[in-house]
Amino acid sequence: MNAQRRDDRGNMDRRAFLKTTLLASGALLIGVGSCGNPNAGKTGRETWNPNLYVRIDPDGTITIVSKNPDAGQGVKTAFPMVVAECLEVDWKDVHVEQAPADDRYGRQALGGSRGTPDGWDDLRIAGTGALYLLMGAAAKEWGVPTSECSAASGVITHEPSGRTKAYASLLETAATLPAPEVSELKLKSRPSEFKLLGTFVPGVDNPKILTGQPIYGSDIRLDGMLYAVYQKCPVFGGKARSANLEHVRSLPGVTHAFIVPGTDEYSGLQPGVAIVAETFWEANSAREALEVDWETTHADSSEGYAEQAKTLAAEPGETLRHDGDVDATFDRSVTIVEASYHYPFVAHATMEPMNCTALLHESGKLELWAPSQNPQTQRKLISQTLGIPEGRIHVNQVRIGGAFGRRSRLDFAVEAAWIARETGRPVQLLWTREDDMAHDFYRPAGWHHFKAGLSDEGRMIAFDHHFITLGMGGKTVSGARLSANHYPAGLVPNFRLRQSIIETHVPTGPWRSPGHSAYCFAYQSFFDEVALAAGRDPLEFRLDLLSQSFGKPQLDTERGSGTLRVAAEKAGWGREMENNRGLGIAFHFDHRGYAAHVAEVSIDGDRFTLDKVYSAVDVGPILNLSGAKNQVEGAVMDGLSTTQLETTIAGGSAQQTNFHAHPMLRIDKAPEVECHFIQSDNSPTGLGEPPFAPVAPAIANAIFAASGTRIRELPFRRSGFIL
Amino acid sequence: MPQVTLKINGTEHTLDVAPNMPLLWALRDKLNLTGTKYSCGIGVCGACTVLVDGAPTRSCLMPATTMADREITTIEGLSADGNHPVQKAWNDEDVPQCGYCQGGQILAAAALLEQNPKPDDADIDRAMSGNLCRCGTYIRIRKAIKRAAQYAAEEGGDV
Ligand code: FES
Ligand code: FES
Numbered sequence: 077m078n079a080q081r082r083d084d085r086g087n088m089d090r091r092a093f094l095k096t097t098l099l100a101s102g103a104l105l106i107g108v109g110s111c112g113n114p115n116a117g118k119t120g121r122e123t124w125n126p127n128l129y130v131r132i133d134p135d136g137t138i139t140i141v142s143k144n145p146d147a148g149q150g151v152k153t154a155f156p157m158v159v160a161e162c163l164e165v166d167w168k169d170v171h172v173e174q175a176p177a178d179d180r181y182g183r184q185a186l187g188g189s190r191g192t193p194d195g196w197d198d199l200r201i202a203g204t205g206a207l208y209l210l211m212g213a214a215a216k217e218w219g220v221p222t223s224e225c226s227a228a229s230g231v232i233t234h235e236p237s238g239r240t241k242a243y244a245s246l247l248e249t250a251a252t253l254p255a256p257e258v259s260e261l262k263l264k265s266r267p268s269e270f271k272l273l274g275t276f277v278p279g280v281d282n283p284k285i286l287t288g289q290p291i292y293g294s295d296i297r298l299d300g301m302l303y304a305v306y307q308k309c310p311v312f313g314g315k316a317r318s319a320n321l322e323h324v325r326s327l328p329g330v331t332h333a334f335i336v337p338g339t340d341e342y343s344g345l346q347p348g349v350a351i352v353a354e355t356f357w358e359a360n361s362a363r364e365a366l367e368v369d370w371e372t373t374h375a376d377s378s379e380g381y382a383e384q385a386k387t388l389a390a391e392p393g394e395t396l397r398h399d400g401d402v403d404a405t406f407d408r409s410v411t412i413v414e415a416s417y418h419y420p421f422v423a424h425a426t427m428e429p430m431n432c433t434a435l436l437h438e439s440g441k442l443e444l445w446a447p448s449q450n451p452q453t454q455r456k457l458i459s460q461t462l463g464i465p466e467g468r469i470h471v472n473q474v475r476i477g478g479a480f481g482r483r484s485r486l487d488f489a490v491e492a493a494w495i496a497r498e499t500g501r502p503v504q505l506l507w508t509r510e511d512d513m514a515h516d517f518y519r520p521a522g523w524h525h526f527k528a529g530l531s532d533e534g535r536m537i538a539f540d541h542h543f544i545t546l547g548m549g550g551k552t553v554s555g556a557r558l559s560a561n562h563y564p565a566g567l568v569p570n571f572r573l574r575q576s577i578i579e580t581h582v583p584t585g586p587w588r589s590p591g592h593s594a595y596c597f598a599y600q601s602f603f604d605e606v607a608l609a610a611g612r613d614p615l616e617f618r619l620d621l622l623s624q625s626f627g628k629p630q631l632d633t634e635r636g637s638g639t640l641r642v643a644a645e646k647a648g649w650g651r652e653m654e655n656n657r658g659l660g661i662a663f664h665f666d667h668r669g670y671a672a673h674v675a676e677v678s679i680d681g682d683r684f685t686l687d688k689v690y691s692a693v694d695v696g697p698i699l700n701l702s703g704a705k706n707q708v709e710g711a712v713m714d715g716l717s718t719t720q721l722e723t724t725i726a727g728g729s730a731q732q733t734n735f736h737a738h739p740m741l742r743i744d745k746a747p748e749v750e751c752h753f754i755q756s757d758n759s760p761t762g763l764g765e766p767p768f769a770p771v772a773p774a775i776a777n778a779i780f781a782a783s784g785t786r787i788r789e790l791p792f793r794r795s796g797f798i799l
Numbered sequence: 800m801p802q803v804t805l806k807i808n809g810t811e812h813t814l815d816v817a818p819n820m821p822l823l824w825a826l827r828d829k830l831n832l833t834g835t836k837y838s839c840g841i842g843v844c845g846a847c848t849v850l851v852d853g854a855p856t857r858s859c860l861m862p863a864t865t866m867a868d869r870e871i872t873t874i875e876g877l878s879a880d881g882n883h884p885v886q887k888a889w890n891d892e893d894v895p896q897c898g899y900c901q902g903g904q905i906l907a908a909a910a911l912l913e914q915n916p917k918p919d920d921a922d923i924d925r926a927m928s929g930n931l932c933r934c935g936t937y938i939r940i941r942k943a944i945k946r947a948a949q950y951a952a953e954e955g956g957d958v
């Protein structure tokens with residue numbers, strides 16, 4: 077019952093199998109399993125480890141378990157669509173159920189645009205396997221060969237006689253048949269084979285979202301539940317020595333106030349003071365009277381980092397990659413272009429602040445509801461911190477009010493678990509916006525020094541890149557690492573990447589397309605400078621860069637240039653522009669996806685308007701056209717928004733702690749977006765991240781085209797432009 | 800503790816509230832009406848929007864005690880079964896991403912259409928710019944409001 081299958085990197089090293097069960101209710105359950113150990117099949121000791129289930133009820137309802145968290149990226153709709161497509165059922169008959177955190181489902185995380193590529197095979201195997209069983213059952217009941225049967229809309233038809241049977245009438249017979257070999261299944265894979273996939277399907281949670289039903293973590297209400305706030309030291313990593321707890325406990329509604337010693341781990345239980353009350357309002361009001369003596373160890377500042385970055389820029393740094401001979405090539409280059417770029421820290425600022433509800437049952441079982449991108453890691457962290465065995469921790473998945481990488485860190489969940497255990501009552505911990513923005517895992521700041529050497533035909537023959545980034549203990553912090561193999565590595569004959577590290581105390585983490593999201597701004601802007609210095613068109617320069625390879629570039633250059641061509645064509649690249657208007661182009665490859673944008677801007681003094689963005693994206697076939705377009709439109713809005721935002725550090729703390737100081741995009745500045753998907757026959761990959769990174773440089777390049785001013789720093793305000 | 804009687808979605812509720820407790824927390828923590836969302840608490844994001852006598856209002860800033868005798872509509876009460884033209888249009892344009900801001904967006908849109916049954920983009924931008932959406936669903940909000948206007952016109956009447 078085993079067949080080889082690709083893992084998430086495309087390697088054929090896992091084994092999948094199907095298993096069926098007839099439930100007492102008469103429902104047929106079909107699961108896809110995989111053997112964790114690739115050799116297990118040989119020894120015959122596979123463990124039943126289903127990655128997902130499909131259930132067909134006698135009334136014809138198809139239930140599909142959605143195993144991953146949904147924070148708006150749309151997997152809860154798109155994945156069941158894949159099953160429905162392969163199972164040949166109508167979408168209206170499909171019902172989606174959210175799974176709790178459970179190791180049996182394999183990886184359940186949201187992040188890295190990995191959900192789609194990881195799930196693609198299992199989803200198709202489940203749907204197609206179930207279809208084969210039902211076809212087999214119908215053929216058996218009729219005594220005809222399966223090859224004479226076809227399926228559509230939950231009905232099997234015997235073609236020669238025209239007889240039909242609904243799936244729901246075949247469940248018992250289907251359960252008696254052996255599950256098909258995965259290797260025998262013919263899986264749909266091309267857009268030309270799809271009926272449901274690629275169409276516009278509204279989200280399955282819409283009816284609840286649009287009527288305000290309780291589906292988010294912060295909506296959980298339990299009997300006898302108390303509300304907690306948690307005050308941490310404004311200076312990152314500070315510890316509470318003492319606090320006026322007696323006084324705080326005497327305030328209206330307050331039931332508990334205590335110090336949590338915590339750990340030194342930023343992504344674990346950070347030290348702080350918990351205040352618990354009958355309502356959130358009372359807990360948070362009591363906080364105004366809280367006085368804490370904090371022990372702090374640093375007073376880091378953005379200005380201090382900038383000073384250090386200046387000093388380090390003069391040093392050689394550590395060479396991470398060197399192809400050819402960069403210095404010798406500079407000596408024979410006809411033109412040298414040099415520029416430096418910088419971007420600051422940025423908070424995630426999800427609309428739903430961090431929160432978690434925890435209930436310690438009398439049995440000792442700990443139950444949690446948290447908007448978490450990684451419910452399994454959450455369980456592990458809580459188990460380790462509180463000393464409760466993982467088997468006694470149950471994590472429910474709730475809909476997530478925005479994630480963008482923030483909720484891959486589970487500090488808030490372990491805080492809630494600790495507070496619930498201390499109080500012995502069900503507790504909902506809710507962070508205020510101020511907590512959320514003062515204790516984020518920020519997108520890290522960075523500095524890039526570029527130098528390019530051009531040949532007499534205007535080709536970039538040497539590229540030196542000194543990246544000054546942030547680290548702790550000499551190692552780059554999360555989100556602050558630049559892969560030595562990333563574009564344009566492998567496309568320039570003489571290429572060098574150097575790195576220097578500034579020690580930091582600021583917590584950092586993944587932020588929509590970690591790393592890429594910021595440095596793409598730097599080098600896609602710089603390539604514009606290089607193209608112009610070479611007297612070449614920025615589009616033509618980029619296409620030329622993708623046309624030659626030296627060694628093995630990480631990306632498929634054809635798919636890359638495909639997105640550039642489509643975006644440029646749709647935008648009418650090269651057309652005459654009025655005064656004060658301009659077009660800018662940028663391209664990026666990350667998380668296995670390709671995206672190019674052309675931005676059209678107009679400027680009026682120091683104000684700019686992003687009028688329209690033409691986007692071309694290649695992530696293979698599109699699953700849900702609605703969700704996919706929503707991701708691209710959202711990425712454009714987020715990309716534009718982030719050109720205006722920064723979190724500055726002073727005295728060891730974040731300075732912007734609510735939206736008034738963090739001017740996110742509002743509807744009146746939202747551009748039009750024209751989105752084009754290049755639906756190749758490649759396997760589909762994720763869309764949450766790839767379209768984000770090239771937005772900011774496309775805008776910056778358009779502002780240059782309109783104004784002649786080059787933006788080399790985020791937020792744009794620092795280069796004199798506001799939205 | 801002060802007592803207040805609030806008329807929410809057509810039903811009267813009498814409750815004890817802490818002095819100065821904003822309507823938002825009375826709804827969420829006292830009445831378990833969690834469709835009204837908290838995000839900023841300082842009146843700048845619109846996640847906590849409710850309709851007070853038909854006007855979009857930031858419930859995070861309004862003390863519950865000042866809301867007696869007012870008609871309060873929350874997202875739970877906008878329609879009997881989610882069939883308000885704005886809700887229908889929101890589904891058909893598939894506006895939500897994470898969805899967290901959408902209750903507030905929908906109420907703001909419903910109030911706009913009540914005032915102006917055929918808003919253009921500029922009207923929409925003006926009426927909706929108090930409501931943040933971190934996921935960036937703004938293009939669809941514009942489309943959905945126009946679609947809702949059409950639905951309401953077809954239904955021949957009141958939004
Ligand atoms: S929570 Fe009231 S405006 Fe943001
Ligand atoms: S849909 Fe996520 S904040 Fe608006």
